[in-house]
Amino acid sequence: MSNLEDLYREIILDHYRSPRNRGELPSPPAHKVEGFNPLCGDEVTLYLDVHDGVLSDIKLTGHGCSISQSSSSLMSAAVKGKPLNDVNATIETFKQLMTGHESALTTEEEADEEVDLRTLGELAALQGVVKFPVRIKCATLAWNALRQGLDEIANQN
Amino acid sequence: MSNLEDLYREIILDHYRSPRNRGELPSPPAHKVEGFNPLCGDEVTLYLDVHDGVLSDIKLTGHGCSISQSSSSLMSAAVKGKPLNDVNATIETFKQLMTGHESALTTEEEADEEVDLRTLGELAALQGVVKFPVRIKCATLAWNALRQGLDEIANQN
Amino acid sequence: MSSFNVRRIRADIPLLQREINGRKITYLDSGASSLQPHAVIDAMSRYYELRHANVHRGVYQTANEATEAYEGSRAAVALFLNAPGGADEVVFTKNTTESLNLIAKTWGADHLAQGDVVLVSEMEHHANIVPWFQLREATGVEVRFIPVGDDYRLDLTKLDELLDGVKLLSVTAMSNVLGTKNPIAELAEAAHRVGALIAVDGAQSIVHGVTDVQELDIDFLAFSGHKMLGPTGIGVLWTRESVLDTMGPFMGGGGMIADVRVDGFTPAKGVARFEAGTPPIAESVGLRAAVRYLTGLGMENVADHDHELTVDALTRLESSFDGRVRVIGPSDTKDRGGVISLDVEGVHPHDVAQVLDQFGVCVRPGHHCAKPLMKRFGLAATARASFGPYSTTRDTDVLLEALTSAVSMFG
Amino acid sequence: MSSFNVRRIRADIPLLQREINGRKITYLDSGASSLQPHAVIDAMSRYYELRHANVHRGVYQTANEATEAYEGSRAAVALFLNAPGGADEVVFTKNTTESLNLIAKTWGADHLAQGDVVLVSEMEHHANIVPWFQLREATGVEVRFIPVGDDYRLDLTKLDELLDGVKLLSVTAMSNVLGTKNPIAELAEAAHRVGALIAVDGAQSIVHGVTDVQELDIDFLAFSGHKMLGPTGIGVLWTRESVLDTMGPFMGGGGMIADVRVDGFTPAKGVARFEAGTPPIAESVGLRAAVRYLTGLGMENVADHDHELTVDALTRLESSFDGRVRVIGPSDTKDRGGVISLDVEGVHPHDVAQVLDQFGVCVRPGHHCAKPLMKRFGLAATARASFGPYSTTRDTDVLLEALTSAVSMFG
Numbered sequence A, B: 001m002s003n004l005e006d007l008y009r010e011i012i013l014d015h016y017r018s019p020r021n022r023g024e025l026p027s028p029p030a031h032k033v034e035g036f037n038p039l040c041g042d043e044v045t046l047y048l049d050v051h052d053g054v055l056s057d058i059k060l061t062g063h064g065c066s067i068s069q070s071s072s073s074l075m076s077a078a079v080k081g082k083p084l085n086d087v088n089a090t091i092e093t094f095k096q097l098m099t100g101h102e103s104a105l106t107t108e109e110e111a112d113e114e115v116d117l118r119t120l121g122e123l124a125a126l127q128g129v130v131k132f133p134v135r136i137k138c139a140t141l142a143w144n145a146l147r148q149g150l151d152e153i154a155n156q157n
Numbered sequence C, D: 001m002s003s004f005n006v007r008r009i010r011a012d013i014p015l016l017q018r019e020i021n022g023r024k025i026t027y028l029d030s031g032a033s034s035l036q037p038h039a040v041i042d043a044m045s046r047y048y049e050l051r052h053a054n055v056h057r058g059v060y061q062t063a064n065e066a067t068e069a070y071e072g073s074r075a076a077v078a079l080f081l082n083a084p085g086g087a088d089e090v091v092f093t094k095n096t097t098e099s100l101n102l103i104a105k106t107w108g109a110d111h112l113a114q115g116d117v118v119l120v121s122e123m124e125h126h127a128n129i130v131p132w133f134q135l136r137e138a139t140g141v142e143v144r145f146i147p148v149g150d151d152y153r154l155d156l157t158k159l160d161e162l163l164d165g166v167k168l169l170s171v172t173a174m175s176n177v178l179g180t181k182n183p184i185a186e187l188a189e190a191a192h193r194v195g196a197l198i199a200v201d202g203a204q205s206i207v208h209g210v211t212d213v214q215e216l217d218i219d220f221l222a223f224s225g226h227k228m229l230g231p232t233g234i235g236v237l238w239t240r241e242s243v244l245d246t247m248g249p250f251m252g253g254g255g256m257i258a259d260v261r262v263d264g265f266t267p268a269k270g271v272a273r274f275e276a277g278t279p280p281i282a283e284s285v286g287l288r289a290a291v292r293y294l295t296g297l298g299m300e301n302v303a304d305h306d307h308e309l310t311v312d313a314l315t316r317l318e319s320s321f322d323g324r325v326r327v328i329g330p331s332d333t334k335d336r337g338g339v340i341s342l343d344v345e346g347v348h349p350h351d352v353a354q355v356l357d358q359f360g361v362c363v364r365p366g367h368h369c370a371k372p373l374m375k376r377f378g379l380a381a382t383a384r385a386s387f388g389p390y391s392t393t394r395d396t397d398v399l400l401e402a403l404t405s406a407v408s409m410f411g
Ligand SMILES: Cc1ncc(COP(=O)(O)O)c(C=O)c1O
Pocket: C254, C276, C277, C278, C279, D031, D032, D095, D096, D097, D098, D125, D127, D128, D172, D174, D175, D176, D201, D203, D204, D224, D369
């Protein structure tokens, strides 16, 4: 049962049961962006406040499995109040953590790139997801929405 | 090579090389009917003269393999000048000869019904075709056209 | 149940011998796709090894054998369905979905126009909804839904009203989410009374009981090989011959034509008209082997077995978990098949399925391609366990054990 | 030709061990369908035995494995074609015919209107003619034909005129009747010059040489598994991603939607949009094994081998039979593949094939689903011999021996 415990680490169950930064922000001024996984119906809505190059506030609503919900909660905790550069770096690092497997689908031979887990903090708890390929989409749902939201904000300016 | 000689009996090759009743009849009054095998492109056109319940004349044109061409030639020789009752009986007997195999496709268990070959005369030479299922369509092409033509004539009256 | 012996069936299915996470597999996802017995797998291998060739246009021996194999499969399917017109009514497609699309895109496009109504139900699989929506976009037909009641069955109280203007009733014989079996013969009669035709989605029902198209008096039946112990890559559309003759061609290409000239083409007659290109030949051989296998078991026996498993599982699910595990489907087991959708309080279906996997239990989480139905019951997803002819109460034992673990893990 | 060893290839193909009418089979019908090596057959059996499940929506282990197998096949095909966008450009269909219909019925229906021209050639298979005729009926597009010259090659002298108004050029890379290989890269350039897209029917070419969609600079490519040592029941449509994104959905059903409500649906993004229902999963595994097998042989080696066989056969056919056996196809062996259509004086192709069968020789008589081409040359049918990677000059020996018998029998 070790794989399963690796997936459902205590920290993940904790974020699932008590999600952080849950709620809405008035929009506008906050930027609202939605993520949706058609295969399983998981949904997440993000509200992003960006001021002076800083993601000053983030709130989210949505429903879905423990992985998608805890990942969005963990994400919000990791990026809230951070400069956009750091946020972008975190998104990239997280995606790299998750794509070890996805790219294996494309070219079997390609070696997994190593991700420096120390930079991830609590997010590293999601590492176990990589062993469950179908759940990667759950874990990345909120992150893709965040990426999209930040891009939309950048394009507005 | 016995199967092949069974298929290409001398009488068949003879009718292929020297087809009987080849040509056209003025239509009207003759009834014209076409047969076509889309799978192999074989074609036959029949011209039928029916008077007082007798198939008084038949002519045919067309092109195709030795089986379809000899079968139409043999058919014309067998039915020309015959009362329609006899013609119908010959069509039925011939079809029975040919369907031994076709019906096996539908219900594997069904036993072949025996056909009295003596009533067929020269037509019995086509018996070897049954062992070559794909060629049955060649052999029956002209016969189906004849059946259709006689039905059309009957419906006109 | 003389010929029905689950132990023997299980021994026939190689995948059931597999271990997952250290436990023998507990396969409860037959609603998504069934497992295949050796007889089916080996029939296809033997076909490739001994007699593969393209069909219909060859005269050499293996081409004949391949053609006979393919057409023989058609005849076997016709017999299995008791098709009145025999093999001439059986069209091979890729899957149920293509079969239903074929109805919409040929018969539907030819016979329906703005103002005509296609009546489906709220419990349909997307395969029996989206093609009609596409037809609506193309022609302006109305797509109307028979509601599903709180008892998880079709609400037919207003059927007469619902049938007003209907030209086609297209409905599933058994829900892939609820397990509900619909009264097809009764619906066929009602449809015919107003001059409508009836199409039946038999994807689930085909392997859960006897399907006799004459007894049901239906006009179309769609199903897939892979849900009835057969292979992927093949489906069936059965159509009453008198209806089939009124349908225009579907895909264009080889095999479906009588003639092609530079200025146009003439479609072929009969089922060939709907089978453009090289058909699923090996798959038809596998499907025939599956039909033979199921016929050997006896579809009445298969249905009885399914019923016993369902009654047992529903009873045990109800008496366990203190109400934390809710069954989304009829509790009345009459006209109800072995598809059991679960809603576990506080545990998302994906997580249920994930925990169950650790016990080697295969169930499917999701909307099961029935989003309108999900919405009707305010659910985003369920975790669905579904039985096949090879399932046993032992499978239910493991399911319950694993569910207990899931409930406590997220408790 | 280090890795190319015909003896070894032949040993891999179970059907080549078969006897027909007392003689080892001489399979010369690869143009209709190829034979499968053990590696392909066994890959599918192993799939069913070990990891079959429905794809995409499961979380349990075998569902993951099946999904990875299916998506892995997509990636393998993309690599085989050197697809610039990788697996996201590979749609699995039922066969070449469905792939070409998909282009016509989605891209064609969305982008073409009355007055637009689809340019095909006179040597096309019906699969690349009828879908365009169907589109013509639906939208009024013009279907124009590139003529074929007396040298059995496309007559491109008036290409500029022919391209006037053309929005899509859809052409075969290799004729299944003549063996002619068309200058696809040149045609692609010409099409793009006038702002048209180019679709390529690769049904024959895919197994006769290297196919690099980037080097050819084409927009669509269609082919079938069963003609490239793979299984029946699967085909491929490769489409440039930027084009694919502009194409509406095809069949409606599960898997191809993002959302379904009672009032409408939203199609999914990417290749999923074109794959409604349960896809050919086992078949994709077989196709991947075929791709791996062919890659192991090296497609350049396969092409060289085919060329040698063709040169040898054409030379020997010409010097035998005193002109009674005519080859319908280019005598110039540059850009010419191993498909050899024969017209035997005084002997109908059906009879030729029948006599050859007695020698265990498998050739195909008929119009080969290319009636406009047949008409162009005033023929109703030919007897066609076609090579595969496993063919040898010994096959040609037996072909000539059997032809001699046919000629004398009807002489
Ligand atoms: C050139 C060409 N195009 C298309 C096809 C159709 O392929 P399929 O029957 O696999 O759809 C064939 C095969 O006969 C072919 O040779």
